[in-house]
Amino acid sequence: MTRVEVQKIDPPADITEAMSRQMKAERDKRAAILDFEGVKQSQILQAEGVRQSEILRAEGDAQAKVLRATADAKAIELVSLAAEQFFKDRAEVSKKLDVLREVLAQQSKFIVPAGSDRPSGVLPRET
Numbered sequence: 001m002t003r004v005e006v007q008k009i010d011p012p013a014d015i016t017e018a019m020s021r022q023m024k025a026e027r028d029k030r031a032a033i034l035d036f037e038g039v040k041q042s043q044i045l046q047a048e049g050v051r052q053s054e055i056l057r058a059e060g061d062a063q064a065k066v067l068r069a070t071a072d073a074k075a076i077e078l079v080s081l082a083a084e085q086f087f088k089d090r091a092e093v094s095k096k097l098d099v100l101r102e103v104l105a106q107q108s109k110f111i112v113p114a115g116s117d118r119p120s121g122v123l124p125r126e127t
Contacts, residue, residue: 011019
């Protein structure tokens with residue numbers, strides 16, 4: 001005899017039942033593994049989303065701080081320029097008034113141009 005072919009095997013009922021339980025256990029095991037893998041992947045994606053959100057929030061806060069600091073610096077610069085111009089103008093007026101006082105103390109006659117409403121328009125006249 002060189003060849004044997006098994007065409008049908010009918011194992012006893014308890015073996016068939018054990019084989020069915022083993023196949024069901026394997027299917028349940030694979031299903032549980034897939035469920036856990038899904039949960040794991042979901043948690044990883046959630047954590048990555050939270051991480052990205054925090055990074056973006058931190059970057060936004062940093063940019064806002066830079067913009068606020070830049071705006072504050074610009075405001076300080078403008079106030080400084082305005083104060084400088086104000087005091088420069090006041091210093092010029094003060095100097096003109098000092099010169100006018102000196103001239104008025106030395107002269108007895110002055111030429112006041114018509115329509116002049118400013119002391120800088122007054123010119124001394126030699127007598």
